[in-house]
Amino acid sequence: MINTTLIGLVIAALVVIYIVTRAVRVITEYERAVVFRLGRIQEAKGPGIIIVAPIVDKVNKIDLRTHTYDIPPQDLITKDNVTVQVNAVTYYNVVDPVRSVLSIENYQVGTQQVAQTTLRSIIGQTTLDDLLTKREEINSKLQQIIDEVTNPWGIKVTIVEVKDVMLPESMRRAMARQAESERDRRAKVIHAIGEQEAAENLARAAEVMEAHPAAMHLRTLSSMLELGAEQNSTVVFPLPMELLRLFDAAGTALGGQSGTAKGDAPAGSTAAPAAGGPTSGGPAADDPAARPAAQGATTHHGAWSDDGHEAPPQGDHPGPVGHESGDRE
Structure with a gap:
């Protein structure tokens, strides 16, 4: 009898423990319990301790963390x-x-x-x-x-x-080439901008030096000092700017004098016509009958004797020319 009672108590205790463990649930802070009671959804419960029916309720825990x-x-x-x-x-x-x-x-x-x-x-x-x-x-x-x-x-x-x-590897190489080309383009643009600014500064410096010759002398001396500081065999002989301007003025003056001399020469000086030859505007030029005679006189190269007659040329009448020249003497 005692053994039967003890066994019953142990069984009852186990059932109570099971019911308690199934009925009492602990829901953490980052969880919620979705309860289905006899198949119907209930409100979400938690966090903390919740009581559910072990056989009637079904609990689903949902994690609310990211x-x-x-x-x-x-x-x-x-x-x-x-x-x-x-x-x-x-x-x-x-x-x-x-x-x-x-x-x-x-x-x-x-x-x-x-x-x-x-x-x-x-x-x-x-x-x-x-x-x-x-x-x-x-x-x-x-x-x-x-x-x-x-x-x-x-x-x-x-x-x-x-x-x-x-x-892909081919696309990576193409992008690398494109990036390199873009960097080269930017470098060239920056270099060109620097060259432009340097040219503008040099132009302004030249204007200042032109207005103040002493500044040019100081710049020349500074350049000589820089060259002398280096270990080289370069020898610099500076020339004053006034000497260069003097040479320039002298060259300009000489060029002007030569142009004036060319302009003063007589415009109508021409070669004198040959003796006995027809001149423009003369009677031989105007008379048609005189033109053949004039042409014959200019083209005929015969010799003249002492009595006024024309001697035949040597090529047409070969003869003792020497006698005639002796008589003429």
């Missing part, structure tokens, strides 16, 4: 047909425990799948340049689209960040 999901690398094609590999990270948390249980079977898997598909869609609508330079805009667009999809599930997507964009 969850992190690392989107694996995705092989994507951008808007300008460049193949890239992109991975990202998503931060989300549960804001409504009841909807996260009633609206979707597993809110974590659903959020991860939406993040992957949205990443593919947005990268496909973006060019490579925008993907590399406008990262903040892409992250904001991803966060808005994913949050709109997961909001009916009681999920709040807070941050979506594109972590890495891996380009």
Whole structure:
């Protein structure tokens, strides 16, 4: 009898312990308990100690902390047909425990799948340049689209960040060449601007030196001092600017005198006509009958004898020319 009573008490104690352990639940601060009582949803409970019926109630604990999901690398094609590999990270948390249980079977898997598909869609609508330079805009667009999809599930997507964009090797080399060309262009532009400013300063310095000759002398002496400081065999003989100006003035004066001498020469001085020859405006030039005689006189090269008769040329009448020359003597 005593043994039977003792066994009954032990069994009753075990049942009470089981009921207590199943009825009393402790909910931590970052959790909420979604209770189904006979299949009907109850309000979320917690944190702290809650009492539930062991057989009647079913409890689902929901973690309200921020969850992190690392989107694996995705092989994507951008808007300008460049193949890239992109991975990202998503931060989300549960804001409504009841909807996260009633609206979707597993809110974590659903959020991860939406993040992957949205990443593919947005990268496909973006060019490579925008993907590399406008990262903040892409992250904001991803966060808005994913949050709109997961909001009916009681999920709040807070941050979506594109972590890495891996380009093909050929594209990396092309971008490196482009960056190098851009740096060369900037260097040339800066050098050209410096040359322009130096030329403007030199022009202003030349104007000052021209207005003040003493400044030119000081500059010459300074240049000589700089040359003398170096260990070289260069010898500099400075010439005063006044001497150079004197040579310039003398050359200008000589050029002016030579031009004046050329202008004073008589304009009508021409060669005198041959003796006995026709001149322009004379009777021989005006008389047609005299033209053949004049032409004959100019083209005939015969000799004249003492009695006034013309001697035949030597080529036509070969003869003793020497006798005639002797008689003439």
